[in-house]
Amino acid sequence: MGRVLAVANQKGGVGKTTTAINLAASLALKGLKILLVDCDPQANATSSLGFGKEPSRKSIYNVLVATESAATALQKTSVESLELLPSDKNLAGASVELVDAENREFRLKKALEPLKPNYDFVLIDCPPALDLLTLNALAASDAVLIPIQCEYLALEGVSELLDTLMRIRRSLNPQLEVDGILLTMYDDRTTLSKQVAADLRSFFGTQVFQSVIPRNVRLAEAPSHGKPVQQYDPASRGALSYAQLAEEVIANGQKRPGQGPERSDQAA
Numbered sequence: 001m002g003r004v005l006a007v008a009n010q011k012g013g014v015g016k017t018t019t020a021i022n023l024a025a026s027l028a029l030k031g032l033k034i035l036l037v038d039c040d041p042q043a044n045a046t047s048s049l050g051f052g053k054e055p056s057r058k059s060i061y062n063v064l065v066a067t068e069s070a071a072t073a074l075q076k077t078s079v080e081s082l083e084l085l086p087s088d089k090n091l092a093g094a095s096v097e098l099v100d101a102e103n104r105e106f107r108l109k110k111a112l113e114p115l116k117p118n119y120d121f122v123l124i125d126c127p128p129a130l131d132l133l134t135l136n137a138l139a140a141s142d143a144v145l146i147p148i149q150c151e152y153l154a155l156e157g158v159s160e161l162l163d164t165l166m167r168i169r170r171s172l173n174p175q176l177e178v179d180g181i182l183l184t185m186y187d188d189r190t191t192l193s194k195q196v197a198a199d200l201r202s203f204f205g206t207q208v209f210q211s212v213i214p215r216n217v218r219l220a221e222a223p224s225h226g227k228p229v230q231q232y233d234p235a236s237r238g239a240l241s242y243a244q245l246a247e248e249v250i251a252n253g254q255k256r257p258g259q260g261p262e263r264s265d266q267a268a
């Protein structure tokens with residue numbers, strides 16, 4: 001049964017989409033079945049995987065607003081065993097269109113439920129806001145993965161986000177865990193990056209992933225080629241760091257019975 005992870009942070013440009021795509025691809029290249037859900041009207045995950053604007057293509061908009069089955073909107077990607085539920089700019093209107101809808105925070109959860117048995121992990125790329133779309137993602141998820149850019153005031157941002165998650169546990173999803181805090185765009189030549197990383201680790205301890213994503217130009221270039229970094233430049237530091245993160249994410253899933261891939265010693 002797929003373990004559902006939301007990649008979320010209300011702050012923009014911290015590496016959510018880069019993480020969602022490249023973690024999804026790393027997991028898929030390890031032979032796991034992965035669904036990436038693009039829940040952002042900017043549709044950056046969709047375009048980064050090589051899907052151009054195509055008004056007739058079904059998207060998560062059809063699923064959330066028109067309650068069409070998610071299975072009809074799935075797309076195969078260039079990575080075998082990685083499928084995409086694409087986004088579309090129409091999604092920007094979803095919050096308004098759903099304003100009076102019943103159970104409007106639970107539409108994504110309901111749509112993903114029948115698909116979960118087909119995957120080991122479902123990753124959801126969230127928009128940079130705590131809007132109805134992010135609430136749908138958090139309500140549908142087992143855990144949240146929080147990318148944090150190694151910069152000044154990073155600590156304050158993450159504390160706010162963790163407070164928000166506490167409120168979401170009370171209202172929408174009591175089971176929601178933090179899968180981990182991920183340091184992104186780390187530059188080991190700067191004192192600031194090192195200081196921010198040290199502060200986050202001393203404050204949040206083991207909630208911070210051991211894997212750190214370096215600032216790496218290959219990660220920024222790959223989307224314009226419509227490929228995850230593992231296909232664009234598999235030997236790059238960016239690719240290697242996401243492969244390492246994938247190992248930690250798998251290990252976290254294996255601690256939760258019924259979520260994520262089966263352990264090999266359980267498979268027989």
Ligand SMILES: Nc1ncnc2c1ncn2[C@@H]1O[C@H](COP(=O)(O)OP(=O)(O)OP(=O)(O)O)[C@@H](O)[C@H]1O
Nearest residue numbers: 012013014015016017018128185214215216219220
């Ligand atoms: N580790 C990295 N090294 C270099 N560039 C990066 C790295 N991670 C992300 N970027 C670049 O930084 C920009 C923002 O990253 P990304 O789109 O992943 O952030 P985001 O949190 O999804 O943004 P938004 O909040 O707008 O959805 C992009 O141009 C991306 O290519």
Ligand SMILES: [Mg+2]
Nearest residue numbers: 016017040044
């Ligand atoms: Mg994004």
